[in-house]
Amino acid sequence: MAAASDISIPRRRFAVSRRLLPYLLSLPALLVCIAILIPFFTAVYYSLQRFRLSQPWNRGMNWGENYLNFLTDPDFWNTLQVSLTYAFLTVGLELLLGLGIALLLKKRTRLNNFISIMLLMPLMTAPALAALMWKLMTNPNFGILSYFAAQLGFPDFRWGSSPDTALFTVVLVDIWVYTPFIMILLLAGLRSLPTQPFEAAALDGVPRFQQFWRITLPMLMPYILTASLFRLLDSIQQFDIIYAMTQGGPGDTLMVFQVEAYLNFFQSTNVGRSAALLMILWVITYFLSNIFIKNWLRLRERARGEV
């Protein structure tokens, strides 16, 4: 019976590789990490330079000049204002809508589950393509939305091509694409809330309206925070929808950071200014993402704990 264990087992094999193993496993990911960091630092370097692709002879360090110029540059202030307006408008509206829909769908019925799955479809549509779809829908010749607008008494409603309504139009597309994101996160949050506080409140005769403010909302806060920050981080960098819809126009109505930087780079070939713009955007997102990651980790821990 004991014969098997008498087979001499080859021992003492990977003494060294055992300690190296985790490093070896993550080496490729590490390399990708470095491959991201190199262009990042290059961008920092560019942002400190006078650098136009069209004038290679004129290239040189100008240190903070690109940044200093922003102070007196109305285009920059316009960009900042448009980006912030867009970000807060979209996230605010999506949060309200998303929370509302999540509350409507809270109960686990077959219909609610079906609807919540259906609502994922806009989210899974590429934002650039979503913008094209809405562009077709708002086409002045045959767009169904233009037709509806005309029926409602706005025969000249020009959607994305008028400076007055361009922001409204892209925000609408953003809401169409991303509200389901907030909805689905909050729905998961709502459904994971413990039931005891609600039962206790019902026993105590707390009206449902107050239950929402006193119990649901505070308990849902971590989810709301994570979802909003997540969206805010994306929204302040929105490119796809705006570029596909109007390329930042008409005029400079929708010149958000990334569109402005993109056009600076490829149209005016002003690499230095483009990089400096992106650095400022990066600083904003860096702070936001630090707050976000802290919240996100806490939520992740909680999700892991529930397993």
Next chain:
Amino acid sequence: MPELRIEDLTKRFKGEAVLDGVSLTVEDGETLTLFGPSGAGKTVLLRCIAGAVDPEDGRILIGGEDMQDVAPEHRGIGMAFQNFALFPHMTAFDNIASPLTAQRRSRDAVREGVERVAKLLKIDHVLSHAPRALSNGQKQRTALARALAASPGLLLLDDPLRNVDAKLRFEMRLELPRLLADQGATVIYVTQDYKEAMALGDRIAVLSDGKIAQVGTPEEIYRRPASIEIARLFGDPTINLLDVVPEKDGAGVFARLSNQRVPLHGGLEAAVGRDCVLGLRPEALRFSANEDGIPVMIEAETPFNEKTVTLVVTARGREILISRPAGTPAPASGAAQIAADATDALLFDRATQARIVPDRDGGSTSEAAA
């Protein structure tokens, strides 16, 4: 079968020593139960031996060979986990077969090996089931079967009966000694249950706060515990511990309880006048009809199957437990007298908590941790 030697093993987690210089030898073919309260470091010690955890310091020798830098799969160990650790995506058969397939045995040999242990553990009828389809007891047996399948020379059993119900635990406790003896393996059996430790172990090692507090046969640990803590851990109901200052007169060394003499071993002369703790096992106490007993009041009586435990209170308010075989007549309630067997009394130093070992020559020494 190999001998296991552990020398000065140290393991820290976040700067805190979980194992603090543990040295231990398990003889070839011996079953050693590793006993200790939860958090004492038993599981960590087992994991170090298995190679699942790397110790900071010290050596582990299996069959005389240093295990540092030997991967777990090359240590020739079988291990059963407290939480069973059955592979959820494999059938019971594949679970049990895993040590055999690792040796690249033929399909027939694997089947034969699995069926042998499965029959031994009476789970041959559930081999095609997935772990989640098994009852708790079957899971536990599958885990055990997996550990035994390849007939490892060294068997590590991490509290395998912890998560099964009382009836099963009782059955397995009867079955295991024969099973382990048949294996002929060197066994370390971790448990938190002192009865299990005493029933299964050739010897018991008591682990406390990451240190080996005492190693000895069950008899030794029970009769001659090295410290108050060990005395308290073994025995149910727990040992009575009473603060005393031993005295000496013409008749010999004694402790005074409620102005009555409790005679002590003659070799405890050195303890006279020191602050001590007297340890009296409940079964070493009996009710006495004589008037020279210690007067007590009976507070409560709890019958168990094989014994009856009585709680009494001395005149000074000290609570004492007395155990007597079931069926023996009960004393009248209210006032009673008790007496102690001098030979069974244990004496501990109150400051060091160590047992004071009687010396034949009349002197005494404090027993160091073995």
Next chain:
Amino acid sequence: MDHMSPIERWLRGIALTVVVLFFMFPIFWIVLMSLQTNETILRSPPSMVFEPTFGNYVAIIAGRLDSNVASMGIAFMDNLWNSILLSVGSVAVALLLGVPAAYAFARHKFRGSEEVAFTLLSFRFAPPLLVLLPLSLYFQQIGLANTYLGLIWVYQLICLPLILWIVRGYFEDISPDLEHAYRIAGHSWLSTFRRIALPLAGPGIAAAGLLAFIFAWNNFIFALVLASADKQPVTVGALAFVTASGIQYGQIAAAIVLSIAPTLALALYAQRYLVEGLSLGAVKG
């Protein structure tokens, strides 16, 4: 919550109907449009009554559009092919790089592991152009510009953090004892990884892979900056198609339908994991 007044029930029903209409209508409408000829599209007022035709799809798939005015080539099938190649390639690479790394991060807390994981994560939230613009210059120099390889590399920016953080969570959920038990039973590290860790994390890996595919497919900006016409995926290609073909609305709609159909289908298939994937593992569905 179970006792609702009839009014409330009505309001709820209306609200849900409006929500479903708003979110479903554009997709519905684009599908209708793709089944119409230009003549019926341009009808005013628009009508739901028309004779459906697959002509638009035929034209796109055949790659030629013959009208009574002229005949023009449509390269949209190439875009579709590029999308498939780029997305599948990126996910494959991300799985190859990300799964072992996720395992290392989950099981061995080694020096610098958290830093790498967080750097990757934080660049998921950094402006993509910040990395893309310098890269476009580098790519010119090292010859990676407008290559599938270069694009797939850049796609790791979105795929790798997703795979890393989701799969890591799945590995963390596996009790280390299972792996210890298999090792102690005599199996090597590698076979333990293959037989225990991988199968048990399998659903998570599959879900993360599907999601990474969706995100890669839907990406627009990477290819816009780094690819020229022959390497562009559908997102960029559709935009170019609109500019090029101007008034062929039926074909544009058909192209959009073809472009969004794969991700929508995958999303419906993987919807159980979407919540977890979209929140990078922070919320479980």
